[in-house]
Amino acid sequence: MSAVSLGSISQALQGGKFAPVYYLSGEEDILKDELVASIIDAALDPAARDFNLDVRGAGELTRESLHTLLETLPMLAERRVAIVRGLEQWRKNAKIWETLRDYLARPSPSTVLVLVSGAGHSVDQDIVKRTTHVKLAPPDADAMRAWVVSRAEHAGVSMTSEATDHLIASVGSSLAHAAAEIDKLAAAMEVGATVDRADVELFVGVRHGETLADWVEAAARRDVKEAVRLLDIVLPQTGMTAVKMISALGEALVGVRLARAIDDRLDNQRQLQDALWSYLKRERPRGIGSYSDRVNLWMAAAGRWRSRELDDALRGTYGTDEQLKSTTISDPRATLTTLLLQFGSHKEAA
DSSP states (O other), X not given: OOOBOHHHHHHHHHTTOOOSEEEEESSOHHHHHHHHHHHHHHHSOGGGHHHHEEEEEGGGOOHHHHHHHHHOOOSSSSOEEEEEXXXXXXOTTOTHHHHHHHHHHSOOTTEEEEEEOOTTOOOOHHHHHHSEEEEOOOOOHHHXXXXXXXXXXXXXXXXXHHHHHHHHXXXXXXXXXXXXXXXXXXXXXXXXXXXXXXXXXXXXXXXXXXXXXXXXXHHHTTOHHHHHHHHHHHTTSTTOOHHHHHHHHHHHHHHHHHHHHXXXXXXXXXXXXXXXXXXXXXXXXXXXXXXXXXXXXXHHHHTTOOHHHHHHHHXXXXXXXXXXXXXXXXXXXHHHHHHHHHHTOSTTTO
């Protein structure tokens, strides 16, 4: 069974409809936490939570305690909720899986069970077949904007469109980083205040034009002087690492190489734009931000490279990524600078 969308689950919860067992997986732990909170809010009256909500870590459970957790009846309420986090802590051949699978074959009608798997761990396909599976993946550009706006409203502030754009540009696709910065903004502002771009620049500490996206654009366009200047500004930012920067650059260069390959065949900017949009709509890659901004960058940068040069740049970026992940690298700034200088070593760049 394919994973159920977060939107459909949220709609069902609002209508008071609950699955007997939810299985949450995927890379976005913060979305899992939010969905768990939504399930609890929808399923339990606040007055009944002390008696009918159990939150346990998988590592602390035995077969006997899991059985007790699953078979306990609600107290003075229609239903109870049981949360089990960190299923990956159980060994694959552990007997406790048998207890869980026995329950999944005949789940209690008075219990809503939520099973949570940590980020970076593969899902158990047998559990997927027996549960309502929700895979929490990084949001696309529109979903990211909607999430930031909603998170800010829950924190007690509203954000202008420019503030939202700049916050996303400052934190990238990291929901955890975005949540931390939104909480910081909410703590600094009065309840009900409107956050503008200047507030984001002040409290997040990243000025407009000095984000990771700006560095990637400068590097992809082979503006080496600007890329090196931004390197000293972006790399020290909170939550930033050289590996994160090189990963974002590599992703952009793959798109530029795609645009270059299509342009070599079509030699028509309108057709190139249509082809790139078709690719994005078909593949729907996550975590790359606005599709419109991405297409514009790919097209603008493609004209500054020859195909062979882009191939060399991609190989160099991959090699730099390997170096940065090595424990022998002591100066990541120098490593990134060396790569940027290679981008500008061709006549065309000069």
